[in-house]
Amino acid sequence: MLVGCSGERSILDPAGPAAREVAWLWWGMLTAFTLVFVGVVGLWLAAFRRRASPRRGEARERRLGLGWILGGGILLPGVSILLLLAVGVPAGQRLLPLPLPGGEAPRVIEVIGHQWWWEVRYPDEAGEVVTANRLVMPAGEAVDFHVTGADVIHAFWVPRLGGKIDMLPGRVNRIRLEADEPGVFGARCAEFCGTQHTHMQLHVEAVPPDDFEAWLKARRRPPPQAEGHDPAREAFDEHCAGCHRVEGLAEGTGGPDLSDIGSRATLGAGVLAMEEGAIARWLAEHQTLKPGNRMPAHDHLDAATLEALGAWLETLRP
Ligand code: HEC
Ligand SMILES: [Cu+2]
Structure with a gap:
């Protein structure tokens, strides 16, 4: 205990x-x-x-x-x-997003629960930023989270920052959370949402406000493209772009945004730690690592293609 x-x-x-x-x-x-x-x-x-x-x-x-x-x-x-x-x-x-004494509105971050991954959106006049399975937030200031569910009921819960709140399809719930100090916090779906509910974890990073602004600014640009990955980009266009978005390259919906995948700490909402070769492993084994997840197996692609895809995706970072 x-x-x-x-x-x-x-x-x-x-x-x-x-x-x-x-x-x-x-x-x-x-x-x-x-x-x-x-x-x-x-x-x-x-x-x-x-x-x-x-x-x-x-x-x-x-x-x-x-x-x-x-x-x-x-x-x-x-x-x-x-x-x-x-x-x-x-x-x-005190968890409610009531008006602040000074009248200013806290930053809004939208979190959308999917079976079984997290979509995180940063609405902003300068351009919206989207990421997945990772929540970057400024430390030391209140943030209003607007949460909803894309398919079934999920729940957003960062235990070290506050209470949990349901993510209901067709409705936006709000909760105000604040991290005192920069740090990394675990979060998870807190409402049983299907067989892979356990593997629906979110990596929360509270960073100093300046770093947060710098991160947003870098994320507004398409990720720089490394040389020598053309075959992987072509394979992605053919097999993956229908579901995944990569800023500047692909506009797929239905799966996590991959524009910054190389800079994430985990893969598959916490199934694998991000390290060299982890993406290729996910591509080859994701239906074993996370059975029933909504990404189809790509058994028809040979190992070399999956490896090339993995190597290229690892370079995608702001
Ligand atoms: C039919 C839609 C679909 C297609 C096609 C598809 N994916 Fe996915 N992909 C998903 C979904 C849904 C997930 C989230 C699975 C989960 O974690 O439950 C995912 C997850 C991923 C992840 C992990 C993302 C993360 O945030 O951890 C990577 C990497 C990935 N896909 C790469 C690819 C590549 C490369 C291809 C092409 C070979 C591809 N996907 C094809 C739907 C798709
Ligand atoms: Cu869930």
């Missing part, structure tokens, strides 16, 4: 204001419930040892019993629930 106390997905190791509220609420509940539990067990043990006192009449015994039922069965839960509401409702309120 102690494993839950730390790690990149621990709610007990909050890294932002919203998550701190949730963690405090949790500790408060743990303390109160432990007291109630110890008290109830104590009374239960005491009940074994207690004998009916001959001096008390039967009517008095009955009244005493009724007192315990009313007190322990109605009063105690009633007071506990009221206390929980008094603390929990304001904590939930």
Whole structure:
């Protein structure tokens, strides 16, 4: 159980204001419930040892019993629930994207859940930036996340930054999160969404605001194209461009945007760590690594083509 106390997905190791509220609420509940539990067990043990006192009449015994039922069965839960509401409702309120005191609106990042990957969009006057399975956000400032589902219900949850929120097809839900410091946080889909729900993880990177702006600016340009990858680009055009977007080259929809795939930390929403050769491995084995995922197997392509594709995709970075 102690494993839950730390790690990149621990709610007990909050890294932002919203998550701190949730963690405090949790500790408060743990303390109160432990007291109630110890008290109830104590009374239960005491009940074994207690004998009916001959001096008390039967009517008095009955009244005493009724007192315990009313007190322990109605009063105690009633007071506990009221206390929980008094603390929990304001904590939930603080996760809402209400207007900030200064009147300025926080940055908006859109997150869309797909079976079984994440689309992340940065609407911006200077040009929209799109990425997948990776969320880059500025540290030290509030960000409003607008989330929705593309197919079924998913849920967006970055445990170290705050509570989770459902991603419903046809509806946009909002949550405000903030990371105190730059860091890497784990996030995952928190609503069972099909067989590969487990493999629907999101890599969250909070970076200093200047680095964030620089990243956005670099991402607005098509990724620089390395020399000597023409055969791979042709194969991509033929077999992959219908589903995948690469800024400046392909406009496919239905799969993750690959414009910055070479700079990502993971592949397949957390199935593989990004390292040399990982993309080629994904292309050859993705239906074994993540059975049933929505990318068709490319068994008709020979190993050399898959390797060339992988080598080229690895060069795609801002
Ligand atoms: C029918 C649509 C489709 C086609 C065609 C397709 N893909 Fe995909 N691809 C997907 C989907 C959907 C995913 C997400 C799978 C998942 O993680 O659940 C994906 C995932 C990927 C990933 C991992 C992306 C990430 O963010 O981790 C890579 C790399 C990739 N595809 C490359 C290719 C290449 C190269 C081709 C051509 C040989 C190709 N795909 C053809 C739909 C497609
Ligand atoms: Cu999901």
